[in-house]
Amino acid sequence: MAVHIRLARAGAKKRPFYRLVVTDHRSPRGGRFLENIGTFDPTKKDAVLSVKQDRLDFWTGRGAQASETVTRLLKRLKKVTAASDAK
Template sequence: MALKIRLTKVGSVHQPLYRVVVAEARSRRDGAAVDYLGTYTPRAKGSPVQLNLERVEYWLSKGALPTDTMRAMIKKARRSAAAQTEAPASA
């Protein structure tokens, strides 16, 4: 069973909203998900990606492969999490 970390669309026509999910690679885009990891709201101001990085790391360790888009989003989320942990230490 090959798993992918990918986006599923749950928003309406002019208000896109995506869930970040772990799903079987052969299932449909909006099909059954194994686990929900967060959300992506493209129109949001500030940080449009909300991820549970602990669960992301867990699924990556289990062999789930992120799509290209999710790979970039995970990278940005890791950077912002690292910046938030460093900011209080330097303040």
């Protein structure tokens, strides 16, 4: 079973809210998932991403592949946390 880490859309019409989920690659975007490991809210000013880092590390260690969008968001999160730690 190929496992992916991707975004699952939630929220109302024109008010998107995403969950960062671990799922079988054959499941639909808003369908079944194995675990919810974070959230992403693009409507906020700074587009808030929160991730359970220990669970992310667990699943990537098991071979889960992150989608392109999730990879981009995680890189942005690392930049923000590195910049805030440097202050």
